[in-house]
Amino acid sequence: MVNKEEFRKKIINTAGQIFSRYGFRKTTMDEISKALKMGKSSIYYYFPGKEEIFEAVVLNEANILRNELTKAIKSVESPLEKMRNYVFVRMKAFEKLSNYYNAIFDKNLDHFDFVETIRAKYDREELAILRLILYDGARKKVFSVANSEYTALAVQTALKGLEVPLFWKKKDVDIEERLNGILDVLFYGIVRK
Amino acid sequence: MVNKEEFRKKIINTAGQIFSRYGFRKTTMDEISKALKMGKSSIYYYFPGKEEIFEAVVLNEANILRNELTKAIKSVESPLEKMRNYVFVRMKAFEKLSNYYNAIFDKNLDHFDFVETIRAKYDREELAILRLILYDGARKKVFSVANSEYTALAVQTALKGLEVPLFWKKKDVDIEERLNGILDVLFYGIVRK
DNA sequence: AAAATATTCGAATAATTTGGTCGATTATTC
DNA sequence: GAATAATCGACCAAATTATTCGAATATTTT
Incomplete structure (x- = not known):
């Protein structure tokens, strides 16, 4: 092979497909x-072990998601659409990724530490993005946000709440419909005007 | 439990779902x-072993398929539609069932004998159904079939040919499109009129 | 309610699978 | 043609897993 690093990527891709289908254990x-x-x-010769391959796969998947998300919010102009795009792409991605997670928390206790690490980092990034969208919306007089930090946190909490059923069993709830409900509340509030 | 046989069915259903997702080995x-x-x-207490559960599941799945097929051809009148319905339902079912098969022929040599048996029986049934549709079509002056047995065999061969990519890797080819191609040839021939 | 029968279960076991190692072998580079 | 890179098959220890078994619990029958 010409390049060792190139082949590592090939392994990550191939393994990623199988992991996403069968999870880590299987x-x-x-x-x-x-x-x-x-x-x-x-x-x-390329990886020390199975866990390390998995780690590389998850990291890779996280990067892909990041790219998709930035592309999604860059593809539209209005803060409203940015927000809508962001949450939709995010949830779609998590739907696909749920296999990985199901695999990890399969039964056994040992969560992989690196997943938590990646997740924590990702959460911080997400918060920053949400704040940016909210802030930008406020600047453009589309949103009226008292405190962008707390609002961003509220949105993030709602999204996390939607993740839960994904990891339990799939297809029980229509994620898209519920997402729309959440966005409705977010955009227009619950107080009659 | 009230009825032992009833609980066996429950096991078959539950196990069936898992088998269809992960295959026999996994x-x-x-x-x-x-x-x-x-x-x-x-x-x-209900089954002697894993293989026997799998056998019951496959048998069950075969029966379900049979029901779906008879329903599919009964739901329409014209022989043309009957034929179209039949092959579509059949291929859709096989698409879903490919997991089972991938599982069986996973790697190891030991094909399960009962699968071959079921398959052989199913093939005979299919041939009979195809002949019936063709014969009925001929009677209604919709088809012009020289020999319904040979024609039925030809159709079956084509359908089997379509199965192959299913068991290799999925989504490489668009089954539906190719099915339409086959039906086109079947219905209108390749000779310009 | 006692005996007989049916069903469930956890622990133990036997067989298989599987992640990982190692030295040898083959390809590639110097 | 030596040195290095990459691949491989055989092997092993650990883990997983199918299955057994006797005991415990529930249910039915007497």
Whole structure:
């Protein structure tokens, strides 16, 4: 292979597909290697172990999500649409990612530390983005936000609340419909005017 | 439980869902029992083992498919629509069932004998149905079939050909589009009139 | 209610799977 | 052609998992 780093990416992609389908536990090194048309032991030349591959996959997925999100809010102008796009893309992504999570918290106690780390970092980023959208909206006289920090936190809390059913069982609730409900409240409030 | 046979059905249904998602190998007795909210060992009171559960599931799935198919051809009148309905429902079902098969032929040599048996029986039934549709069409002067047996076989061969990519990797080809292509040839032939 | 039967269960076990190691082998580069 | 990079198959120890078994609990029958 020309470039070692290039092949690592290939492994991350291939493994990512299998992980997303079967989760961490049910995915075997043998499967990954077979999918790569490669001896099982050869993978250990590129990664120290299964967990490290998974870590790289999750990190990669987080980056992809970040890109999609920034693209989503850049694709429209109005703060209203930015907010709508952001939450929709975010929730769609989490729907897809729920397999990974289901896999991790499968049954056993041992959460992977790095997932928490990535998640924490991601949460901070999200808060910043939300604040930016809110702030921008306020500047453009579209939103009327008393405190963008607290409002951003409120939005984030609502989104996290929507994640929960994703990780339990899928398809029980229509996420899209509930998202619209949340956005409605967010945009127009519950107080009659 | 009131009825033992009733509970066997419940096991078949629950296990079926898990099998269809993860395949035979990746599905564990523990998962099945947990999904049934039941001790793992209790399942052995209803089934001798994992393979037997799987066999019951596959048999069950075959029966469901049979029902769907007969319903599909009964729901319409014209032989043309009957044929179209039949092949579409059939292929949709196989798309869903491909997980089971992928699971079986996973890697290891040992195909389950009963799958072959069921399949053989199913193939004979299918041939009979196809012949019936063709024959009925000929009677109604919609089709012009020289030999309904050979034509039925030709249709079946084409359908089997479409199965292959399903069991390899999914989504590579658009089954629906190719189905339409096949039906076009079947209905109108390749000879310009 | 006692006996018989049906059902569930947890712990133990036996068989299989699987993540990972290692030395050898093959390809590539110097 | 030596040195290095990359691949591989055989092997192993640990973990997972299917299955067994005897005991416990529920249900039915007498």
